[in-house]
Amino acid sequence: MTLQILVNGLVAGTTIGLGAIGLSLTYSILRFANFTQGDLIAWGAYLTLAVAGAIGGLLAGLGPAGPLAPFSFGWTLPVALLGGMALTVLLALGLDAVLFARLRARGADAIILVMAGFGASMALRAGLEFIFTSAPAYFTRELQIARPLGAGMRATPDQLLVLGLTAALVVALHLLVTRTATGRAMRAVGESPALAAVYGLDVAGVVRITWVIGASLACVAGTMSGLLVQIRPTMGFDLLLPLFAATILGGIGSIPGAMIGGLVIGLSESLAVQVLGAEWRAAAAFVVLVVVLLVRPSGLFGRGA
Amino acid sequence: MEILAYAAFFLTVAMTYATICLGLNVQWGQTGLFNVGVAAFVGLGAYVSAILTTPEATGRIGGFGLPIAAGWLGAAAAGGVLALLVGALTIRLRSDYLAIATFGVAVALQLVFQNAEPLTGGAFGIGFIPRPFAALQREALAFALTNLALSGAVVLALYLALERLARSPWGRALRAVREDETAAESLGKSPLRLRLEAFVLGGMVMGLAGAVQAHFIGFIAPANYLPALTFQVWAMLILGGSGNNRGAILGAVVVWAIWAATAALIAQLVPAGEQARASSLQLVAIGVALCAILLWRPQGLLPEHRAISRHLSRRP
Amino acid sequence: MTALSIRGLVAGYDPDLPIVKEVSIEVPEGQVLAILGPNGAGKSTLIRAVAGMVPTFGGEVRLAGRDVTGAPAHALARAGLGFVPQTENVFTRLSIRENLQIAAELLPRPARAERIAAMLAMFPDLGSRPEAAAGSLSGGQRQMLAAARALLSAPPVLILDEPSAGLSPKLVGQVFQTLRRIAEDGVTLVLVEQNVRAALELADRAVVLVDGRLAHDAPARDLIGNPLLGRLFLGGRAEQAA
Numbered sequence: 052m053t054l055q056i057l058v059n060g061l062v063a064g065t066t067i068g069l070g071a072i073g074l075s076l077t078y079s080i081l082r083f084a085n086f087t088q089g090d091l092i093a094w095g096a097y098l099t100l101a102v103a104g105a106i107g108g109l110l111a112g113l114g115p116a117g118p119l120a121p122f123s124f125g126w127t128l129p130v131a132l133l134g135g136m137a138l139t140v141l142l143a144l145g146l147d148a149v150l151f152a153r154l155r156a157r158g159a160d161a162i163i164l165v166m167a168g169f170g171a172s173m174a175l176r177a178g179l180e181f182i183f184t185s186a187p188a189y190f191t192r193e194l195q196i197a198r199p200l201g202a203g204m205r206a207t208p209d210q211l212l213v214l215g216l217t218a219a220l221v222v223a224l225h226l227l228v229t230r231t232a233t234g235r236a237m238r239a240v241g242e243s244p245a246l247a248a249v250y251g252l253d254v255a256g257v258v259r260i261t262w263v264i265g266a267s268l269a270c271v272a273g274t275m276s277g278l279l280v281q282i283r284p285t286m287g288f289d290l291l292l293p294l295f296a297a298t299i300l301g302g303i304g305s306i307p308g309a310m311i312g313g314l315v316i317g318l319s320e321s322l323a324v325q326v327l328g329a330e331w332r333a334a335a336a337f338v339v340l341v342v343v344l345l346v347r348p349s350g351l352f353g354r355g356a
Numbered sequence: 357m358e359i360l361a362y363a364a365f366f367l368t369v370a371m372t373y374a375t376i377c378l379g380l381n382v383q384w385g386q387t388g389l390f391n392v393g394v395a396a397f398v399g400l401g402a403y404v405s406a407i408l409t410t411p412e413a414t415g416r417i418g419g420f421g422l423p424i425a426a427g428w429l430g431a432a433a434a435g436g437v438l439a440l441l442v443g444a445l446t447i448r449l450r451s452d453y454l455a456i457a458t459f460g461v462a463v464a465l466q467l468v469f470q471n472a473e474p475l476t477g478g479a480f481g482i483g484f485i486p487r488p489f490a491a492l493q494r495e496a497l498a499f500a501l502t503n504l505a506l507s508g509a510v511v512l513a514l515y516l517a518l519e520r521l522a523r524s525p526w527g528r529a530l531r532a533v534r535e536d537e538t539a540a541e542s543l544g545k546s547p548l549r550l551r552l553e554a555f556v557l558g559g560m561v562m563g564l565a566g567a568v569q570a571h572f573i574g575f576i577a578p579a580n581y582l583p584a585l586t587f588q589v590w591a592m593l594i595l596g597g598s599g600n601n602r603g604a605i606l607g608a609v610v611v612w613a614i615w616a617a618t619a620a621l622i623a624q625l626v627p628a629g630e631q632a633r634a635s636s637l638q639l640v641a642i643g644v645a646l647c648a649i650l651l652w653r654p655q656g657l658l659p660e661h662r663a664i665s666r667h668l669s670r671r672p
Numbered sequence: 673m674t675a676l677s678i679r680g681l682v683a684g685y686d687p688d689l690p691i692v693k694e695v696s697i698e699v700p701e702g703q704v705l706a707i708l709g710p711n712g713a714g715k716s717t718l719i720r721a722v723a724g725m726v727p728t729f730g731g732e733v734r735l736a737g738r739d740v741t742g743a744p745a746h747a748l749a750r751a752g753l754g755f756v757p758q759t760e761n762v763f764t765r766l767s768i769r770e771n772l773q774i775a776a777e778l779l780p781r782p783a784r785a786e787r788i789a790a791m792l793a794m795f796p797d798l799g800s801r802p803e804a805a806a807g808s809l810s811g812g813q814r815q816m817l818a819a820a821r822a823l824l825s826a827p828p829v830l831i832l833d834e835p836s837a838g839l840s841p842k843l844v845g846q847v848f849q850t851l852r853r854i855a856e857d858g859v860t861l862v863l864v865e866q867n868v869r870a871a872l873e874l875a876d877r878a879v880v881l882v883d884g885r886l887a888h889d890a891p892a893r894d895l896i897g898n899p900l901l902g903r904l905f906l907g908g909r910a911e912q913a914a
Binding site (some may be wrong): 165170 | 392463464632638645
């Protein structure tokens with residue numbers, strides 16, 4: 052067993068963590084388990100791919116100038132990512148307006164929202180398959196050589212970039228939530244939407260911001276995963292159980308918790324692949340979920356189930 | 357003749373779906389539990405029954421050669437045990453945790469079906485599952501009709517039993533817990549225990565349904581128990597009218613009819629290379645249909661005056 | 673000038689089962705109004721409906737002449753209606769300062785810091801450790817924070833739902849002392865109260881709600897020690913007093 056598991060696990064964990072942060076926020080502020088989060092990640096990747104293709108370039112992520120050394124992608128990818136994020140946000144806001152907001156306005160139970168999300172996720176996923184077929188797609192065909200990090204570990208420049216970017220994002224989000232008026236409003240609505248309204252907060256606005264953040268993170272997570280591994284319609288759905296496990300492990304509503312949860316799941320998956328084989332990867336998230344539910348359902352930083 | 361045989365075949369499959377829906381209705385319609393892992397319970401029942409009844413196969417456990425009825429009983433028991441485990445883990449927690457846990461179980465069990473070759477035959481699945489009225493296999497119509505009668509009888513028996521159960525003291529206690537949990541508790545009913553019992557009963561019925569399906573078709577593979585199955589069943593129940601046993605059966609037949617019809621259309625009209633893509637449209641349609649029903653006609657085709665519509669609009 | 677005008681208000685959770693049945697009250701600027709009545713009379717529902725937290729099915733509510741019927745709670749807060757719910761009236765997971773900062777957003781930016789400082793000074797218990805989580809405060813201190821939060825934006829009308837609920841007599845005294853100071857500043861105060869005595873000592877006027885309707889409306893001092901009140905509370909009618 053090499054320490055490479057650590058690298059693999061951390062890298063996989065960042066995608067899970069970013070998605071879990073979005074899931075945790077919608078869970079705590081919108082108060083329902085959003086089964087579409089996984090598919091938002093997949094749509095995010097495909098939308099970025101589409102924008103990159105629209106911008107041009109021989110191979111979507113490269114751009115006319117070729118890759119930005121030492122990375123495997125060209126300038127079109129970061130630019131396309133911004134476009135992808137905007138489109139994913141529109142998709143999420145649209146989904147909320149058409150489906151969830153209407154059910155909320157009717158006073159529907161949370162479990163109905165979960166059910167609607169479940170139905171929407173199937174439609175979203177199959178929609179991707181219809182539009183793009185189930186063949187895997189890639190941002191770039193540039194191969195990367197893994198650089199040694201010491202202690203028998205290796206990582207590609209792309210992987211290191213992903214790790215660094217994720218760390219920066221998590222710090223930025225944490226500051227947003229703890230130090231800004233927006234973050235205060237989000238925490239207030241997360242505790243009690245009714246009281247927030249009495250305090251004068253525009254709860255609908257906070258709901259929108261939550262979707263914006265959640266969808267943006269989903270797009271970033273999807274693009275990163277698409278860059279490091281591949282893009283395919285089920286990539287989001289395959290992440291759904293790890294996302295839920297990470298969110299519950301970290302405690303609903305906690306950003307650091309969701310990221311820590313994601314990293315733990317990533318590392319567990321890496322371990323499972325090493326010990327049992329790649330086909331058993333998905334079992335890791337399940338085992339973590341069961342353990343958390345048995346031992347401490349409120350999670351590491353949560354507030355009681 | 358051929359059309360009759362096909363119709364009988366179609367209806368038989370519809371009846372097996374109806375069985376699953378009846379089980380799901382106990383969990384959702386009567387108890388309000390959202391089981392996102394229906395495919396796992398159905399698949400478990402199918403595999404257990406298959407393992408118990410199939411002849412020996414290399415590299416996989418088997419050769420018990422038990423009669424079909426024993427397989428079906430085993431399947432129901434397995435579904436019940438799985439429900440007991442999952443229920444015991446989550447019934448005390450918030451209701452969406454049950455949804456997440458059953459989802460996880462479906463993923464985990466799918467992994468087992470796919471990869472645990474010594475147990476489940478892996479990606480190839482299990483074949484040579486003994487079929488009821490096997491002697492008639494050469495006569496398409498007779499075979500189809502007898503199997504239809506059998507699966508129809510299963511549905512009828514379950515329907516009568518479940519309706520009876522709903523009106524029994526247990527059923528009334530369950531309804532009391534749904535309508536007003538605190539009041540029911542003060543009268544000595546235990547909401548947690550009642551819910552768990554309902555969940556287990558539903559799991560048993562789903563396991564049985566899996567076995568009935570498996571024995572009718574004669575072979576099973578992991579690909580039969582994907583999330584798409586869970587979606588189909590939920591669409592059937594919500595469309596038909598959740599909370600309602602008749603609605604469950606009606607929904608199963610209607611949705612299965614639409615599914616089979618669209619599948620036939622795709623096979624006829626769409627060029628071979630594009631068929632996978634066209635099939636994904638079926639799933640888009642199911643997802644959209646589920647959302648549409650929840651939005652515009654949450655009570656489904658056959659509304660039940662009490663039960664589920666309560667969840668769909670409530671004042672703060 | 674009428675600070676708050678309620679006309680024919682019908683409100684509740686189910687349109688077929690209204691809890692508030694055509695209540696009309698005109699509250700002049702600067703008045704302290706107590707809303708009394710037996711349990712279940714609909715007093716809380718009435719003010720919660722005025723504050724935009726309970727659906728209204730008929731009638732009209734005006735704030736300083738402006739029609740605000742059916743307006744959502746946050747719009748009412750911005751229009752100058754402060755509301756302090758009875759329970760769960762502060763964000764326990766946020767600090768005292770953060771609770772006040774949210775309220776301060778109703779004010780123009782330059783005024784915010786000064787108003788927060790003013791509230792922390794007015795309530796020393798809060799000012800001594802403003803970074804503490806509101807959840808760590810005692811019941812009485814939470815009521816103080818709830819009041820401070822509502823006062824911070826200097827609303828012309830302040831509505832309180834049972835401010836003395838669950839508090840010890842000494843704390844009740846402190847709460848009502850604070851309310852007196854607020855009233856002396858010219859704020860129009862409306863309070864629902866079960867502590868009839870404290871309410872009548874503070875208020876200028878009292879209305880009695882019985883079974884969702886206004887059963888009596890009189891200056892507060894006329895009701896102090898008046899056996900009529902007891903009769904109303906126990907299900908009698910105002911006419912029996914004659």
